Amino acid sequence: MSEFNYDLAKASFPSFGDYALIEMKRHGVPNEIYTHKVVGTYQSNAWVDVPIQSPPTAVIHKGEMQAVARVIVCGISEDSVYTVRVADMKPRTMPMPDAEVQQLMQFYEVKDIRSLIDQQADHVKMLQLRLSPFLNEPNPVARVREG
Numbered sequence: 001m002s003e004f005n006y007d008l009a010k011a012s013f014p015s016f017g018d019y020a021l022i023e024m025k026r027h028g029v030p031n032e033i034y035t036h037k038v039v040g041t042y043q044s045n046a047w048v049d050v051p052i053q054s055p056p057t058a059v060i061h062k063g064e065m066q067a068v069a070r071v072i073v074c075g076i077s078e079d080s081v082y083t084v085r086v087a088d089m090k091p092r093t094m095p096m097p098d099a100e101v102q103q104l105m106q107f108y109e110v111k112d113i114r115s116l117i118d119q120q121a122d123h124v125k126m127l128q129l130r131l132s133p134f135l136n137e138p139n140p141v142a143r144v145r146e147g
Helices: 099-107 113-135
Strands: 019-024 032-044 046-048 058-060 066-073 081-085
Touching: 019 066, 032 081, 046 066, 099 113
Parallel strands: 046 081
Antiparallel strands: 019 032, 032 066, 046 058, 066 081
């Protein structure tokens, strides 16, 4: 599963690329919270009620329009998109980096994880360029990728 965004100081929740926590209905056991990817937002009077049942069915709610988001369940079946009311969603918070990552952030004098990732990516590119003359195979072989 890929991460869409790292910038915590961006547009308000939810926007494209955010991760949201939404309650899913379980029968016979307590409901569970699943992570969803937000793929769009708009105003509507039709959305899937929370806790979400299987299959998720949108219901038209009479009255005023509400802010809703189009979401995809992460890791289960990422081929179906459904609409959920924003008021029923909770943002997934980014955990604090562990001690080793915090030490790296201090060493490289960066303020957030995204800056650290970008800086490390630049270091890897420079290292690849410097080592490229030594990494060439004397007899190139056409490699077939399996899978």
